[in-house]
Amino acid sequence: MRFKHLFVSFTAIAVLLVGGLAAFAQMAPLRGSVRLAGGKDGQTTPVANATVDVYRTDIKGEFHTKTEKNGDFSFAGLPLQGTFIVAISAPGAQPNARGGVRVINLDKPIEFVLGPGDGKRLTFDEAKAVAGGGSVAGGGNSGSSGGAKLSPEEEAKRKAENERIAKENEKNININKVVGDAFKAGNAALNAGGLADKANNHEEAIKLYGDAVQQYDMGLAADADQPSLLTNKASALKALGVDKYNAAIQTKDDAARATALEVAKADFKAAADAANKAADLIKKVPAATDPEEQKQQTANKYLAMSVRAEAMRLYVTKADASQADAAAAAFDDYIAVETDAAKKAKAQMDKAQTLFDAGAADRAIVEFKKILDVQPDNVDALYGMGIAEISVAYGDKDKAKMQEGVNYLQQFVDKAPDTHRYKAEAKATLAELKNTESVVPEKTTPAPRRKRP
Numbered sequence: 001m002r003f004k005h006l007f008v009s010f011t012a013i014a015v016l017l018v019g020g021l022a023a024f025a026q027m028a029p030l031r032g033s034v035r036l037a038g039g040k041d042g043q044t045t046p047v048a049n050a051t052v053d054v055y056r057t058d059i060k061g062e063f064h065t066k067t068e069k070n071g072d073f074s075f076a077g078l079p080l081q082g083t084f085i086v087a088i089s090a091p092g093a094q095p096n097a098r099g100g101v102r103v104i105n106l107d108k109p110i111e112f113v114l115g116p117g118d119g120k121r122l123t124f125d126e127a128k129a130v131a132g133g134g135s136v137a138g139g140g141n142s143g144s145s146g147g148a149k150l151s152p153e154e155e156a157k158r159k160a161e162n163e164r165i166a167k168e169n170e171k172n173i174n175i176n177k178v179v180g181d182a183f184k185a186g187n188a189a190l191n192a193g194g195l196a197d198k199a200n201n202h203e204e205a206i207k208l209y210g211d212a213v214q215q216y217d218m219g220l221a222a223d224a225d226q227p228s229l230l231t232n233k234a235s236a237l238k239a240l241g242v243d244k245y246n247a248a249i250q251t252k253d254d255a256a257r258a259t260a261l262e263v264a265k266a267d268f269k270a271a272a273d274a275a276n277k278a279a280d281l282i283k284k285v286p287a288a289t290d291p292e293e294q295k296q297q298t299a300n301k302y303l304a305m306s307v308r309a310e311a312m313r314l315y316v317t318k319a320d321a322s323q324a325d326a327a328a329a330a331f332d333d334y335i336a337v338e339t340d341a342a343k344k345a346k347a348q349m350d351k352a353q354t355l356f357d358a359g360a361a362d363r364a365i366v367e368f369k370k371i372l373d374v375q376p377d378n379v380d381a382l383y384g385m386g387i388a389e390i391s392v393a394y395g396d397k398d399k400a401k402m403q404e405g406v407n408y409l410q411q412f413v414d415k416a417p418d419t420h421r422y423k424a425e426a427k428a429t430l431a432e433l434k435n436t437e438s439v440v441p442e443k444t445t446p447a448p449r450r451k452r453p
């Protein structure tokens with residue numbers, strides 16, 4: 001079996017380190033509901049179009065939205081590092097606010113029940129006072145209904161709830177520190193591994209990539225649903241697998257080589273698993289309405305989909321060809337978010353080549369044809385199309401398809417520069433098919449030149 005060296009994308013690693021923190025910014029959604037007390041038989045009713053003001057208290061920042069018809073509200077992503085006050089106001093209702101809110105590991109919506117009131121909207125200072133157990137003029141006491149004094153039982157419940165929230169916030173602060181420290185340390189190791197690879201110090205790179213994975217796992221142990229950690233972990237595992245694979249194929253002992261290749265394949269699988277989970281989490285985030293949030297979501301999704309496509313390519317072509325459909329879907333997701341024309345074209349080519357390498361030559365033909373329909377002189381697509389059609393023709397004993405493949409391969413030979421790595425191989429293939437199958441390229445008639453008027 002002939003093995004080829006794989007190459008690590010140092011640019012991708014640099015982007016994840018330098019841009020990953022800004023792009024992912026460790027965001028998490030905030031959801032809640034607002035209901036109005038005082039209904040029939042003590043029932044509460046959802047409040048539509050209530051104003052939700054979120055004030056960040058550790059540093060300056062504000063976020064605003066409205067409730068839906070069912071009284072629910074959501075923010076697609078708020079910074080995990082932040083501490084917030086959530087203030088609610090609505091016409092005919094008493095405003096309320098809750099402080100010390102953090103979005104990390106907030107696994108259930110925040111519920112607000114407003115009493116009847118004058119509909120006042122709280123300023124930041126007023127929201128801060130209400131969240132701290134104070135009151136605001138015109139709004140009434142934050143724990144009351146219509147300004148009525150809390151009963152001892154209600155006051156005890158309020159105190160117990162505040163204590164529960166304080167304990168939960170303290171727990172979340174600790175989790176947030178673990179996640180943040182792991183993200184920072186993992187990125188440092190990932191970047192250092194890339195530099196070591198660039199200097200051809202692959203043994204050191206393997207160690208550093210392993211350190212990066214270990215750091216990301218520490219963060220994921222605290223919060224398993226962090227797309228940023230999962231995406232960067234996938235990137236580290238990809239690079240780790242590439243270095244191990246390249247070392248394995250140079251091993252002369254057959255048994256040792258086989259064992260080492262299995263280790264590399266395990267890294268490719270782990271990279272694919274992490275990347276797929278990150279992509280799934282990103283897809284589940286509700287669409288943002290705020291322009292800044294939309295920009296953040298776009299960056300998050302781009303990183304997740306690009307890393308996933310490459311992780312699936314390596315996994316399918318080097319470890320498990322049965323996952324070709326999943327790899328194709330991953331490329332489709334990436335191509336959909338890629339705006340750079342050159343990168344999009346490369347991804348389309350990578351998708352076609354991945355299918356061919358996975359043994360799905362018939363599907364690869366479809367993808368190569370899509371490229372040639374737009375770029376008829378794309379020499380890589382011409383070569384891929386020719387080899388794929390010849391491969392299918394051999395299996396099906398299809399002389400017509402063999403002829404098509406030979407024609408494409410000849411076009412490649414005619415148009416590719418002599419320095420192209422497959423040109424000599426293509427010429428040899430054409431010569432062999434002429435001798436063994438009596439198939440030669442058909443002459444094509446060039447399009448007539450237009451006469452000058």
